[in-house]
Amino acid sequence: MRRLALSLSLVSLVAGAAVATAAVKPDAAIRYRQSAYTMIGWNFGPLAQMVKGEAPWDAAAFALRAERIAALAPQLPEGFPAGSDTGAKTEAKAEVWKNADDFKAKMDDFITQAKALAEVAKGGDEAKMKEQFKKTAGTCKSCHDGYRSKG
Numbered sequence: 001m002r003r004l005a006l007s008l009s010l011v012s013l014v015a016g017a018a019v020a021t022a023a024v025k026p027d028a029a030i031r032y033r034q035s036a037y038t039m040i041g042w043n044f045g046p047l048a049q050m051v052k053g054e055a056p057w058d059a060a061a062f063a064l065r066a067e068r069i070a071a072l073a074p075q076l077p078e079g080f081p082a083g084s085d086t087g088a089k090t091e092a093k094a095e096v097w098k099n100a101d102d103f104k105a106k107m108d109d110f111i112t113q114a115k116a117l118a119e120v121a122k123g124g125d126e127a128k129m130k131e132q133f134k135k136t137a138g139t140c141k142s143c144h145d146g147y148r149s150k151g
């Protein structure tokens with residue numbers, strides 16, 4: 001009898017887990033991606049200030065922040081499941097899902113450039129870091145231009 005009860009509760013556990021992964025609520029996805037972008041922006045801002053000379057150059061701090069951005073970038077794509085164009089307040093345009101191939105290409109480009117930024121920063125060469133920062137910043141802008149309603 002105890003055995004049966006145990007196996008039944010295991011069955012419901014497994015079923016529960018399957019449901020949880022199958023249906024991501026749009027609101028949750030929207031909050032997830034906005035949080036990831038907030039963290040990326042948090043780390044990107046100080047890099048921009050260093051590159052513009054508005055903050056003292058600090059190669060170690062630059063490398064740490066670049067590393068964080070490179071780790072966050074590949075976590076973004078799962079924040080845009082089908083159906084998450086509406087729900088919580090979002091600045092993502094409907095084009096994200098309409099032009100899914102182009103959006104994915106822009107996302108891949110960002111991930112690649114962010115990874116390159118972290119790699120270059122390990123070397124500590126200021127000129128190269130600044131150059132790669134500009135390339136990475138370009139990928140933010142080229143996606144925001146078509147896919148974000150503000151900024």
Ligand code: HEC
Binds near residue numbers: 037044140141
């Ligand atoms: C592939 C597309 C894409 C790339 C690349 C991209 N963004 Fe965004 N970003 C978006 C979209 C879409 C939103 C709106 C998300 C929403 O509101 O659901 C957004 C929102 C944001 C936000 C606002 C988050 C909030 O609080 O709601 C910040 C900050 C941001 N992005 C910074 C950046 C920075 C910095 C980069 C580059 C280092 C970057 N993004 C690269 C598409 C992109």
